[in-house]
Amino acid sequence: MSSLFAKIIAREIPADIVYEDDLTLAFRDIAPQAPVHILIIPKREIATVNDVMPADEAALGRLLRVAAKLAASEGIAQDGYRLIVNCNEHGGQEVFHLHLHLLGGRNLGPMLARQT
Numbered sequence: 120m121s122s123l124f125a126k127i128i129a130r131e132i133p134a135d136i137v138y139e140d141d142l143t144l145a146f147r148d149i150a151p152q153a154p155v156h157i158l159i160i161p162k163r164e165i166a167t168v169n170d171v172m173p174a175d176e177a178a179l180g181r182l183l184r185v186a187a188k189l190a191a192s193e194g195i196a197q198d199g200y201r202l203i204v205n206c207n208e209h210g211g212q213e214v215f216h217l218h219l220h221l222l223g224g225r226n227l228g229p230m231l232a233r234q235t
């Protein structure tokens with residue numbers, strides 16, 4: 120295992136871990152973009168959405184269930200939140216270990232900022 124997030128899974132670098140199960144790990148983003156900003160990742164090192172295999176379906180389904188569970192425990196489920204998965208350059212992906220951003224705690228506004 121080599122990616123940054125693989126090192127977090129292996130506890131080789133520190134993170135504020137908020138949830139773990141057999142398939143997934145969730146921890147707070149180091150540079151939060153909202154009052155609640157949690158990254159939920161599959162333990163298997165999948166680089167991007169383009170690399171998802173049929174065998175990953177259970178883990179990826181679990182990501183959504185963990186997101187809902189954490190939204191409830193963080194107190195943002197009723198007001199609402201946003202889930203984001205970035206892919207490659209145009210998607211703005213910086214860490215090549217697939218991850219689901221859970222963002223909430225304030226009104227996040229329109230989905231995309233208008234840029235040209």
Ligand code: 5GP
Binds near residue numbers: 147151204205212
């Ligand atoms: P991406 O742009 O790839 O979708 O998102 C990567 C996210 O990982 C960014 O929101 C960034 O702040 C977060 N991140 C990068 N390095 C670290 C780290 O070492 N620890 C934590 N907890 N988050 C990180």
